[in-house]
Amino acid sequence: MSLLKIFDVAGSGMAAQSARLNTTASNMANADSLASSEATAYRAKQPLFSAVQQQVTAGGDSSPGGVRMLGISESQAPVESHYEPANPMADTNGYVYSSNVNPVDELVNMISASRSYQNNVEVMNSAKQLMQKTLDLGK
Template structure:
């Protein structure tokens, strides 16, 4: 892997972690939302990624990651009896989102640390390139 391709790999990793942070923020914002039907309830979202590889000199090399899309959780949503709620259905039930705030917090911390690691990789590669250029002086 060339030194310049490190920037591509780390950059794609940063983009992936940014997407994770955005979907996690969306999930956290909707964690306490309710709807008047099971179908209308907010479902937690998670981005999907795939490794990008190419063959170089007969060997497979990782070229980073790419986003495949966003999936919705298939976990069931819970109903809660609240007849005074304006969102209640005819039976007095509201439907809660299936977002688990603890899981989302863990996901946010993980994505944030992964983003920071990719920044460190880019900074280290930049410093190595700078020192290489300084050798020529």
């Protein structure tokens, strides 16, 4: 594998972790949201990823592996209902519905995604330093 393809692989990993951080931030922002029905309550979202294998074409060229985002899935965990008849968002029975976001899980996701992003940055920096040292050998 060419050294330049390391940047493609690490870059796809960084893009994946960035998407993960964005969905986690969205979940955290909506953790305390209320809705007037179970169907309209905010549900936690998670990105879906797939590993991409390195592929060699007939001409000898190869496309690097990495990570590809398949989409975003919505949690099927139940939402909680609270009896608050004075709330303006309450349904006819006096219930409001909160999101199914677990802030502790989202915090763990955020820390994990941040560290994975940082690891990909370190891979890129190491590859850059190796290339720089290789160029310095020619001087």
